[in-house]
Amino acid sequence: MANPGGVLLVPIHEEDAAPPHGSPPSGPPPLPTKASRRFVMSSSPPSPTRSVAADAGTSGGTPAPLLSLRGISKSFGAVAALSGVDLDVSAGEVVALVGDNGAGKSTLVKTLSGVHPPDSGTITFESREVSVTSPAAAQQLGIATVFQDLALCENLNVIENLFLGRELRGLRLDDVTMEVRSRELLKQLSAKIPSVRVPIAGLSGGQRQTVAIARSLLGDPKVIILDEPTAALGVAQTAEVLNLIERLRERGHGVIMISHNMADVKAVADTVAVLRLGRNNGVFDAATTSAEELVAAITGATDNEVTRRALRSAGAAAVKTPAQPAGTTADKEGDADE
Amino acid sequence: MSDVDVRPPAAATGTAGAADEPSGVRGAFSALTARMRGGDLGVAPVVAGLIVIWTVMQILNPVFLSSDNLSNLTMEMVPVGVISLGVVFMLLVGQIDLSVGSLSGVSAAVTAVLFVDQGFNPWLAVLAAVALACLIGWVYAQVFNRFGVPSFVITLAGLLGFLGLQLHVLGAKGAINLPFDSKLVTFAQLDFVPPWLAYTLVVIAAAALYGTGQARASARRKAGLTATSQRMLVLRSVAVLAGLALAVWYLNRDRGVGWMFVFFLALVLVANYVLTRTKYGKAVYAVGGNVEAARRAGINVRTIYTSAFVICTTLAAIGGILAAARLAAANQSTGAGDVNLNAIAAAVIGGTSLFGGRGGAWASLLGILVIQSISNGLTLLNLDSSYRFMVTGVVLMLAVALDSVARRSRASAGRA
Ligand SMILES: Nc1ncnc2c1ncn2[C@@H]1O[C@H](COP(=O)(O)OP(=O)(O)O)[C@@H](O)[C@H]1O
Ligand SMILES: [Mg+2]
Numbered sequence: 001m002a003n004p005g006g007v008l009l010v011p012i013h014e015e016d017a018a019p020p021h022g023s024p025p026s027g028p029p030p031l032p033t034k035a036s037r038r039f040v041m042s043s044s045p046p047s048p049t050r051s052v053a054a055d056a057g058t059s060g061g062t063p064a065p066l067l068s069l070r071g072i073s074k075s076f077g078a079v080a081a082l083s084g085v086d087l088d089v090s091a092g093e094v095v096a097l098v099g100d101n102g103a104g105k106s107t108l109v110k111t112l113s114g115v116h117p118p119d120s121g122t123i124t125f126e127s128r129e130v131s132v133t134s135p136a137a138a139q140q141l142g143i144a145t146v147f148q149d150l151a152l153c154e155n156l157n158v159i160e161n162l163f164l165g166r167e168l169r170g171l172r173l174d175d176v177t178m179e180v181r182s183r184e185l186l187k188q189l190s191a192k193i194p195s196v197r198v199p200i201a202g203l204s205g206g207q208r209q210t211v212a213i214a215r216s217l218l219g220d221p222k223v224i225i226l227d228e229p230t231a232a233l234g235v236a237q238t239a240e241v242l243n244l245i246e247r248l249r250e251r252g253h254g255v256i257m258i259s260h261n262m263a264d265v266k267a268v269a270d271t272v273a274v275l276r277l278g279r280n281n282g283v284f285d286a287a288t289t290s291a292e293e294l295v296a297a298i299t300g301a302t303d304n305e306v307t308r309r310a311l312r313s314a315g316a317a318a319v320k321t322p323a324q325p326a327g328t329t330a331d332k333e334g335d336a337d338e
Numbered sequence: 339m340s341d342v343d344v345r346p347p348a349a350a351t352g353t354a355g356a357a358d359e360p361s362g363v364r365g366a367f368s369a370l371t372a373r374m375r376g377g378d379l380g381v382a383p384v385v386a387g388l389i390v391i392w393t394v395m396q397i398l399n400p401v402f403l404s405s406d407n408l409s410n411l412t413m414e415m416v417p418v419g420v421i422s423l424g425v426v427f428m429l430l431v432g433q434i435d436l437s438v439g440s441l442s443g444v445s446a447a448v449t450a451v452l453f454v455d456q457g458f459n460p461w462l463a464v465l466a467a468v469a470l471a472c473l474i475g476w477v478y479a480q481v482f483n484r485f486g487v488p489s490f491v492i493t494l495a496g497l498l499g500f501l502g503l504q505l506h507v508l509g510a511k512g513a514i515n516l517p518f519d520s521k522l523v524t525f526a527q528l529d530f531v532p533p534w535l536a537y538t539l540v541v542i543a544a545a546a547l548y549g550t551g552q553a554r555a556s557a558r559r560k561a562g563l564t565a566t567s568q569r570m571l572v573l574r575s576v577a578v579l580a581g582l583a584l585a586v587w588y589l590n591r592d593r594g595v596g597w598m599f600v601f602f603l604a605l606v607l608v609a610n611y612v613l614t615r616t617k618y619g620k621a622v623y624a625v626g627g628n629v630e631a632a633r634r635a636g637i638n639v640r641t642i643y644t645s646a647f648v649i650c651t652t653l654a655a656i657g658g659i660l661a662a663a664r665l666a667a668a669n670q671s672t673g674a675g676d677v678n679l680n681a682i683a684a685a686v687i688g689g690t691s692l693f694g695g696r697g698g699a700w701a702s703l704l705g706i707l708v709i710q711s712i713s714n715g716l717t718l719l720n721l722d723s724s725y726r727f728m729v730t731g732v733v734l735m736l737a738v739a740l741d742s743v744a745r746r747s748r749a750s751a752g753r754a
Contacts, residue, residue: 173615
C-alpha cells in the first residue's frame with residue numbers, strides 16, 4: 001500500500017517548477033499546485049481537533065457534529081479497505097465522500113449502515129459513542145442509507161415501495177393514510193412523480209432515486225447516506241436529485257453523498273472528504289476548492305492524465321497570481337503539518 | 339408506525355398527481371390504458387381471449403353456451419382451478435411447483451384409502467391428506483431455503499416421488515371407488531345452491547361491492563384524495579348485480595350453481611383479499627419482484643417462500659380430493675396426464691407472470707375457464723385429446739409470449 005504522504009514528501013514532478021494552474025474563470029481564487037498536494041492528513045488515527053461543520057460555516061458553526069467517525073479501520077483478510085479514517089457530519093450539512101475506485105467509500109458507508117461493523121475506531125452519534133452492529137441498529141439510531149442499487153420493487157407502486165415492510169394495519173391495509181403520507185412526503189421533497197400509484201417500472205431513474213430517498217426518510221433519520229445517487233442519471237434527472245439533496249439539507253438532515261462527479265459535488269456539497277487507498281486524503285470546503293484540486297487529492301498527485309487534461313482545458317487562465325486558499329484548505333495545511 | 343415524518347391526513351391536498359384514482363368511467367378507462375402501456379396487462383388479454391374462444395366455440399357448436407353445458411363447465415373446472423390458485427402463489431414469489439399434479443393424486447389416494455379402506459370419517463381423511471400436503475410443502479421450503487436448490491428441481495423430484503407414492507398407496511387395485519352417497523361425492527357432483535340462496539348471494543355480493551367501494555371513496559375524499567365517483571360506484575355494482583343475476587338465472591335453467599364452484603369462488607376471493615389488502619400479500623409481491631429489496635425492507639423472505647410452498651401444496655391436495663370426489667374414485671390417473679400442466683398453464687394464461695411478482699388470484703379462475711372452455715368445446719365437437727393438447731399449447735404459448743412482450747415493454751417504459 002502506498003503511503004499517501006509519499007506524494008508530499010517526494011515531490012519530484014517537473015510540473016513543480018511550472019506556474020500554478022488556475023481554476024475556471026468564475027471559480028474561487030486559484031491555488032498553487034503545491035498546496036493542493038499538501039492536503040495529506042491524518043492517517044494517524046485520533047486527531048479530532050476540529051469540527052468540519054464549523055469550518056464549512058453553513059450554520060455559523062454548530063458545537064458538535066451529529067455524526068463523527070474516528071480512526072475507523074476495516075480489513076477484508078489481507079486487504080485493508082479502511083485504515084484510521086475520520087469523518088464528521090453535522091445537521092444540515094452535505095458531505096461529499098469522494099475517492100477513486102477501491103478507495104473504501106462503500107466500505108465506509110457500510111460500516112455506518114451496519115453492513116460491516118468496523119474492526120476498530122469509534123462512531124459518535126449525537127455525542128454518544130455507539131456501535132452499529134446491524135442494518136436495523138443503524139435505522140434505530142437514525143442513520144438511513146440509500147444504496148446504489150436502490151432496492152425497489154419494480155412491480156409495486158410508489159406507495160407500496162415507500163411502506164414496504166412497515167405497512168399500516170397489516171390485516172386490512174390502511175392505504176388511504178399510506179397514500180396521504182406518501183403524497184405529503186413527496187410534496188415536501190418537491191418530487192416530480194407523476195402518480196404515487198404507478199409501478200416503479202414506469203418511473204425514470206431520477207424518480208426512482210427520489211422514491212428510494214423518500215423511503216429512507218420514512219424512518220425519520222438524522223443522517224442520510226446516498227451511494228452514488230446520480231451515477232446512472234441523465235442531466236435533468238441529476239439536477240432533480242441534487243435539488244432533492246438540497247431539500248434534505250434544508251430539512252436539517254446530515255447528508256453523506258458518495259459521488260464520482262466533481263460537478264455534482266461542487267454543486268451540492270458543503271464539505272468534501274477525500275478517501276484515498278483507505279485513508280483520509282483531506283477535507284475541503286466545497287465552495288472554495290476547485291474541481292482540479294479535488295481530483296488531485298483523489299488521485300494523490302497532480303501529475304496524471306486527469307489533472308493534465310484539466311490543466312490543458314483551464315488554458316491561459318492558469319497564469320495567475322497564486323493566492324493563499326481560505327477556509328478549510330488552510331486548516332488542512334495546518335493539520336497536515338502536525 | 340408513529341415515527342413517520344409527515345403531517346396528519348387533514349393537511350393533505352391531493353394535488354400531487356393527476357392520473358391517480360380514476361373518478362369516472364373515462365378516468366377508469368384512461369387509467370387502464372396507461373397501466374397497459376406500462377406493461378401491466380392485468381386480466382384484459384385473458385378476458386379478450388375468453389370472448390374469442392366462446393364465440394368460436396358457440397359458432398362451431400350451438401350447444402356450447404347452453405345452460406346445461408355451462409353448468410357442467412363451472413363444475414369441471416374447479417379441481418384444476420383450485421390447484422392453479424396455489425400455483426399462482428408460487429409464481430408470484432418467482433418460483434414454480436411442478437409437482438402439483440402428482441401431489442393432488444397422492445392426496446386423493448390418501449383420502450380414499452383412509453376413508454374407504456380404513457373407515458375413517460371422510461372429513462378426517464380429507465384433513466389427514468391436506469396435513470400431509472402441508473408437510474410436503476414445508477419440506478420443499480426447507481430444502482429450498484436451506485440448500486438453495488431451485489424450486490423447479492425440488493418439485494421435479496417431488497413430481498416423480500409422489501407419483502410413486504400415489505401408486506403405492508393405491509396398491510395393486512390401482513383404484514378406490516368413493517361411495518356415491520358420501521358427502522364428498524355429492525358435494526362435487528350433486529349439491530347445487532338453491533335458486534333463492536343464489537340470488538340472495540348475488541345481491542349480497544353487489545351490496546358488499548357497493549358498500550366497500552362507498553366506504554373507500556368517502557375515506558379517500560375525507561383525506562383529500564381523488565375518489566371513485568358515486569355514479570361509477572353505482573354503475574359498477576349494478577353491472578355486477580345484473581351480470582351475476584343473469585348468470586345465476588341462466589345456470590338455473592339447468593342444474594344451477596354448484597356448491598363446489600361457490601367454494602372455488604370463495605377461495606379466489608379470500609386469496610385475492612390476502613394478496614391485495616394485507617401486509618403479507620405485499621410481501622409476496624415484493625419477494626417476487628425483488629428479493630433483495632424485500633429482504634432489506636425487513637421482510638422475512640424465507641417465511642414468505644415457505645408460505646407459498648405450503649399454500650401451493652395444500653391447494654393442490656384440495657384440488658386432487660375434489661377431482662376424486664367428482665369422479666367418485668381415486669385412481670392412478672387422478673392428477674396425472676395434463677392436470678399438472680393445465681394448472682400451471684391456467685395461472686399463466688390468466689395473467690400471472692412466470693417472472694414473478696405480477697398476477698393475482700383471479701388469474702387462476704380466468705385461466706382455468708379458458709383451458710376448460712377449450713377442452714369442453716373440443717370434446718363437444720368430438721375431437722380427441724390430441725386437438726385439446728395442441729390448442730391449449732398454442733394458447734399457453736400466446737400467454738407466455740404476451741407476458742414476455744409486456745415485460746419488455748415495462749423495461750422500455752422504465753427508461754422514459
Ligand atoms: N466484502 C469485501 N470483501 C473483500 N474485499 C472487499 C470487500 N468490500 C470491499 N473490499 C475491498 O476494499 C477496498 C475498498 O472497496 P470499496 O469500499 O468498495 O471502494 P469504493 O467504494 O471506494 O470504490 C477494495 O480494495 C475492495 O476490493
Ligand atoms: Mg463503491
